[in-house]
Amino acid sequence: MAEISYRQAVRDAMREEMLRDPRVILMGESITGYGGSYAVTKGLIDEFGPRRVMETPIAEAGIVGFAVGAAMGGLIPVAELMTVNFALLALDQVVNSAAKFHYMFGGQWSVPLVVRTVSGFGQLGPTHSQSFEGWFASVPGLKVVMPATPADAKGLLLAAIRDPDPVIFIEHSLLYSTRGEVPISAPGDGEVPIGQAKVVREGSDVTLVGYSRMLLQALHAAEVLEREDGISCEVVDLRTLRPLDYPTVVNSVRRTHRLVLCGEDWRTGGFGASLLSEMHDRCFDDLDAPIQRVAMRDIPLPYSRELEKLLIPSSEDIVTSVRRLS
Amino acid sequence: MYRRMVQIRHFEEHAAEAYAQAKVGGFLHLYIGEEAVAVGAIAAVREEDHVLGHYRDHGYALAKGCDPQACMAELFGRETGLCHGRGGSMHLAEASRHYWGGYAIVGSHIPIGAGMAYAMQYLEQPEVVLDFFGDGATGNGIFHEGLNMAALWNLPVVFICENNLYGMGATLAEESPVRDMIIKAEGYTMPSVQCDGMDVLSVYEAVQKAAAHCRSGRGPYFVEALTYRFRGHSMADPELYRDKDEVTRWKALDPIPKFGEFCVEHRISSEQELAQVKEEVEAEMLEAVRFADQSPWPDPATVDQWIYANPIDPEAIAAEPGQQSQAEG
Numbered sequence: 001m002a003e004i005s006y007r008q009a010v011r012d013a014m015r016e017e018m019l020r021d022p023r024v025i026l027m028g029e030s031i032t033g034y035g036g037s038y039a040v041t042k043g044l045i046d047e048f049g050p051r052r053v054m055e056t057p058i059a060e061a062g063i064v065g066f067a068v069g070a071a072m073g074g075l076i077p078v079a080e081l082m083t084v085n086f087a088l089l090a091l092d093q094v095v096n097s098a099a100k101f102h103y104m105f106g107g108q109w110s111v112p113l114v115v116r117t118v119s120g121f122g123q124l125g126p127t128h129s130q131s132f133e134g135w136f137a138s139v140p141g142l143k144v145v146m147p148a149t150p151a152d153a154k155g156l157l158l159a160a161i162r163d164p165d166p167v168i169f170i171e172h173s174l175l176y177s178t179r180g181e182v183p184i185s186a187p188g189d190g191e192v193p194i195g196q197a198k199v200v201r202e203g204s205d206v207t208l209v210g211y212s213r214m215l216l217q218a219l220h221a222a223e224v225l226e227r228e229d230g231i232s233c234e235v236v237d238l239r240t241l242r243p244l245d246y247p248t249v250v251n252s253v254r255r256t257h258r259l260v261l262c263g264e265d266w267r268t269g270g271f272g273a274s275l276l277s278e279m280h281d282r283c284f285d286d287l288d289a290p291i292q293r294v295a296m297r298d299i300p301l302p303y304s305r306e307l308e309k310l311l312i313p314s315s316e317d318i319v320t321s322v323r324r325l326s
Numbered sequence: 327m328y329r330r331m332v333q334i335r336h337f338e339e340h341a342a343e344a345y346a347q348a349k350v351g352g353f354l355h356l357y358i359g360e361e362a363v364a365v366g367a368i369a370a371v372r373e374e375d376h377v378l379g380h381y382r383d384h385g386y387a388l389a390k391g392c393d394p395q396a397c398m399a400e401l402f403g404r405e406t407g408l409c410h411g412r413g414g415s416m417h418l419a420e421a422s423r424h425y426w427g428g429y430a431i432v433g434s435h436i437p438i439g440a441g442m443a444y445a446m447q448y449l450e451q452p453e454v455v456l457d458f459f460g461d462g463a464t465g466n467g468i469f470h471e472g473l474n475m476a477a478l479w480n481l482p483v484v485f486i487c488e489n490n491l492y493g494m495g496a497t498l499a500e501e502s503p504v505r506d507m508i509i510k511a512e513g514y515t516m517p518s519v520q521c522d523g524m525d526v527l528s529v530y531e532a533v534q535k536a537a538a539h540c541r542s543g544r545g546p547y548f549v550e551a552l553t554y555r556f557r558g559h560s561m562a563d564p565e566l567y568r569d570k571d572e573v574t575r576w577k578a579l580d581p582i583p584k585f586g587e588f589c590v591e592h593r594i595s596s597e598q599e600l601a602q603v604k605e606e607v608e609a610e611m612l613e614a615v616r617f618a619d620q621s622p623w624p625d626p627a628t629v630d631q632w633i634y635a636n637p638i639d640p641e642a643i644a645a646e647p648g649q650q651s652q653a654e655g
Contacts, residue, residue: 025448051448057478062471065437066444072426073376073445092468096431097438103632106409108421110635140633164635195638247644 002184007176009150010040013157016187027054028080037082060086064093071113081117084132098166099141110164120173126300131264134271136168137241143167144241148215150180155192172213197245203234206258211238214262221318250283257288260321264313267295292321327369327526329603331361331582334385336611345561350401354415357385359556362581363488364389366529371537376424376455378435381416383428390425398614404621411624433463436472443483454540455483462493464510465501477514480545484536487550494559495567511548523553524579
């Protein structure tokens with residue numbers, strides 16, 4: 001094991017897969033000399049050269065369309081879209097191309113493509129501070145991954161690159177500098193399977209479900225609740241939003257009988273809305289209280305620090321939701 | 327090439343008839359009038375070269391040698407269809423023939439073709455890509471993104487713009503500041519040529535030259551084929567946006583009799599032989615319709631097949647012994 005940053009974990013996964021398989025290529029905006037907007041691809045151009053680390057024009061739809069074609073031609077592209085906000089420009093290629101071809105052409109070929117992108121905020125203003133995982137997760141044909149820890153970032157990206165289907169891999173800008181233990185016994189080790197949630201803290205009174213940054217908020221809330229209220233929280237990290245590991249969440253609720261869903265996207269139509277509906281169907285009889293949701297209020301995230309602070313879902317919001325249950 | 331054009335014409339006439347009988351549903355876009363473009367272009371390159379087309383795609387499939395029975399069955403939505411009834415008229419494809427399909431979001435396959443050409447270049451394979459689209463697609467940003475990348479990275483892709491003067495119901499003058507689409511390629515320093523899309527030999531010659539350019543490593547090429555669709559945009563089109571005289575004038579340029587006359591004149595085929603081709607093709611297409619009509623519907627149990635190449639079912643994983651502890655690990 002070694003303690004490395006989330007950023008390093010993502011970079012290591014790409015590098016190790018590129019060393020293992022010459023078909024793996026990277027493409028994206030300012031990912032070569034600049035090293036990527038969040039410095040994730042830094043240095044890779046020196047090691048692999050411009051044929052494998054492709055500097056692209058600022059053309060998100062073109063990047064993903066091109067990557068889909070490269071995948072059909074026998075390569076394994078990892079396309080970086082600078083942020084999830086810009087990924088909207090590529091939504092057509094993700095939804096109508098990458099997600100459809102295997103089904104629509106009767107299973108004749110698949111699209112082994114990874115689209116890496118980033119959620120997050122930090123006084124970036126209304127167009128640069130959004131979360132759209134719910135949109136991607138609503139599309140059959142896509143796999144959607146949102147790791148919270150360095151070990152999962154590396155392990156899930158290894159799995160994503162090795163997977164024959166298109167995977168949307170959403171990182172979080174506020175997690176890049178977080179650190180954690182990552183197994184490094186050999187290059188390419190430590191794959192984390194797509195589609196498996198994980199109970200990261202055991203508890204008996206309430207289940208907190210989170211992913212990405214909200215997983216860390218949920219863990220913090222669990223500590224506060226244990227210390228101040230004596231409430232024992234079980235915390236589940238979804239890790240993959242599609243296909244979603246319902247059994248792990250359901251099993252947890254069967255033990256705790258209370259459920260709080262923690263997300264960063266908007267309340268209306270956000271990922272938590274569909275998760276809540278499904279959990280209602282799957283374990284209504286196991287619940288002792290209504291399912292609670294922590295989500296962004298339906299307001300564009302403003303620039304001003306003091307206004308932004310009002311809206312960002314936090315561990316305090318989770319604590320409040322749990323207290324409401326008891 | 328004559329036989330291929332006749333195949334497309336007869337295939338589509340039967341498809342239109344089946345549509346009128348509600349045996350074909352959804353949208354049906356006919357290529358009638360434009361046959362020389364697909365046939366001339368695809369005949370000019372190698373069998374292993376890659377082809378991507380747009381939603382008016384029956385012509386590419388047949389020109390690439392796809393079985394008319396499987397194509398017709400796809401239109402009928404049957405299990406025996408090229409894509410087992412999942413795609414329909416707009417999404418015929420046969421990867422084993424390197425026919426990668428009809429794409430129905432206008433322009434979306436332009437960067438896809440460029441990406442595939444990059445894979446050929448990267449893997450040092452000799453194939454080139456033919457990427458067909460219409461004049462209407464050139465107004466979309468994705469056209470420019472795709473051409474920009476193809477030119478920037480010197481990729482072996484021939485962009486073939488079928489300029490049929492209409493983007494659905496919009497005239498060229500309404501949708502583009504320039505009449506000649508090759509002008510749009512110039513901004514990307516892409517060599518280009520205009521050809522007569524009603525003349526299969528003119529298309530053949532242009533694409534042969536373009537493909538040779540690509541194969542020699544000199545980058546992409548842009549071919550504009552001036553053509554016309556004799557039928558409406560789709561079966562639902564009342565054609566209020568163009569006048570009957572214009573349609574009549576273009577019909578006089580029908581590429582099939584034109585090439586037939588050429589063949590007779592140059593003693594390549596006799597009139598009897600051409601008539602014989604038509605008879606054989608007609609019998610072939612009647613058989614295709616019969617085959618499609620008698621083919622089974624897809625099995626309802628397979629409706630969720632092929633969503634993923636590697637389906638992952640968390641329920642099944644959870645049910646496996648020993649998995650519970652791992653999930654909690």
